[in-house]
Amino acid sequence: MAEKKMIRVTLxxxxxxxxxxxxxxxxxxxxxxxxxxxxxxxxxxxRGMINKVSYMLETKEV
Known part of the structure; x- marks a missing residue:
């Protein structure tokens, strides 16, 4: 089974x-x-929640 992709999100x-x-x-x-x-x-x-408040967040794909 493939490993799940994760996103690191910082406020x-x-x-x-x-x-x-x-x-x-x-x-x-x-x-x-x-x-x-x-x-x-x-x-x-x-992804939808991250896009909605992207101006408050810093994201990085892990």
Whole structure:
């Protein structure tokens, strides 16, 4: 079975004062604090959330 592709996502800008949907996307990716880094699976759903709040994130494919 093939290994799952992962994306490393880091929160670089604060979600404070942003649109509610953008805050939910950040939380949905598992990010809670500034400069926190998480690895999420490369799925269309996660890609959509990353694209929506890309101005707050730094991403790197692992």
């Amino acid at each position: 670089r800008r604060s979600p404070h004062g942003r649109i509610a949907d953008h805050k939910k996307c950040v939380a949905g990716l598992g990010l809670r604090r500034m400069h926190q880094t998480v690895e999420v699976e490369d799925t269309p759903q996660n």
